[in-house]
Amino acid sequence: MVGYNGKKMKGAQILIEGLKKEGVEVIFGYPGGAILPLCDYLYDSGIKFILVRHEQGAAHAADGYARASGKVGVCLATSGPGSTNLVTGIATAYMDSIPIVAITGQVATHLIGNDAFQEVDTTGITRPITKHNYLVRDVRELPKIVKEAFYIARTGRPGPVLIDFPVDVQRQEGDFDYPDEIEIRGYKPTYKGHPLQIEKAVNLINNSKKPLILAGGGVITSGASEELKEFIEKTSIPVAFTLMGLGSIDVEHPLSLGMVGMHGTRYANYAVMESDLIISVGCRFDDRVTGKLESFAPSAKIIHIDIDPSAISKNVKVDVPIVGDAKLVLAEMNKKVGRLDIKSWIEKLDEWKKKYPLKYEKDGLKPQYIVEKISEITKGEAIICTEVGQNQMWTAQFYKFKKPRTLITSGGLGTMGFGFPAAIGAQIACPDKIVIDIAGDGSIQMNIQELATAVSNKLPIKIIILNNNYLGMVRQWQFLFYNKRYAFTSLERAQPDFVKIAEAYGAKGYKVSTVEEFDKIIKEVIEEKEKPVILDCRINPEENVFPMVPAGASLDKMIEGLA
């Protein structure tokens, strides 16, 4: 095909036509000099543009959009500071394997390397935090680059891809010659598990007495929830989730042990330590999951299903690796497995579940209560975004996740300020769903400017601030490991009035400090349909997240509530 309708097009138009071919409906972004030609054509392109108030918000929103919808999220920024502001968001998506395409303006090609105004080496800066990136040096490369970018972002182990787009190339004329198929000789992800490896795994499974599944984010990425459910129900093998795996199946399933790891349940961690066979599905054995590596699952053989060969035997030595897509591999295994005779193991786990439930003392307005109540009202079906810290862990512990893509949280990078802009992306992807950001008073202030984005787009996001006047998780570590020396963690001296902030932006705001006040307003907050609403919950500042495995300790060395 030569041109488009026989006409030559500008680089900016070619990129936009490519985005349309890839099914892009919305872009989160912020304009600037070096991306103006593209913005100008986007203005009446039919693609929705969500103007954020800080580029970091754009990257997180694209990420939240991708996590909620399973589609590729797209963000846009100008050169220099625009692109550096995207960096945290891109790194967040990279660590959690989220498909986004970031488009950045760049100074004109003849100025590159001259320290021009708003010039920065964007591809250099983002190289270690993208799955791949491109600098478009010639308009003729553009159609192929766009096609490849989306293909790489969404296939294999997904991840962010960046296209750095110099302003002169945006204006260059070229043909829109969009390839239908793409062939990248250095990139051939393996989807189907090797039959021999699957057979070996099935043998191990059939001979195990204390098997345990670890379900990670890969289950959600590959859409393997049905297959996983079938697998555990067929075999009766219990399942524990990593933070990223929460929601892959109902956390209240009788065979579920809840979350594993640093703030996991006692019974999940004990199960890991006692198990004789760990079947990891799409989990990369992060240190927050394994605790002390040398003593992780000391009696267990390990089967590791992962689409990324480099995740296998990186941290934990694996006995049977299966490189492939979780959904396909589990479907294959489901044909070969049957019910295991592991009644005594299940009974032991049930006993532990009864003996060591997640608990908290019910005096005053407790964060755990708030999360439980939200879980109850939304029936575990809302899209829950979190910030990072105590708010994230209480959410993971006490919200009863039922379905995939309902927990949106920065698991790998642990980015404070992620939750709210991610909620914007999620609400745009799922306009009919209830989207809630469970936040801390520290995190919410890291991207609070996005209230303007939410208000202007009439997004009824519910921001529940678990406000303890502290950077709570850091304070918790100081309490436990730094002699209660609370260096730089108190926010009390200049804590803003969040109700007034909400109102100043045209959102709604409420403040509660007792259970009664909370109970009275929470339904109204959750049912809000017109605009964002902040619910500032004044919780007990001393409250900590328990149980806890101290960093570097074995999973069975858990400490309990001390307060």
Next chain:
Amino acid sequence: MENKNFKQHLISVTVENKFGVLARIAGLFSARGYNIDSLSVAETEDPTVSRMTIVVRGDDRILEQIYKQLNKLIDVIKVQDLTGEEFVERELVLVKVNAPNPSARQEIMQLVNIFRAKIVDIGKKTLTIELVGGSAKVRAMLELLKPFGIKEMSRTGKIAISREFGKR
């Protein structure tokens, strides 16, 4: 301190001959804390492909990760650990040694002949030698030149290619 399980490996990597690929490879090694002993790169018979020969040290686990991480890069086409296979390796060394008097020159020229090296520059006080060979030969020659005083040296790093008749 270096682990005693560390072994030297010779890795041959074919990559897209594109802008920025060397930076990707170098960045991967530095970001993950792997050491490169030497790296050489140039175009192959196919101008769209470059071959890198990388000499690295590590234990089996590190080597496995290096192999996998390299493969993960989109621009990497093929990674081959030549260690443990039959391969041909060569390095080019230019070395400037002290040769202040006729007897030193005489001795050096004899060495050059034995090692089938070449004298490529002669000055008043120095000789510059071009030496091509595998690691053992290069090491031996440099050892013998050391007593004369090596003024300057420039090495290409190893390049390698596998032999037709495969594994050892």
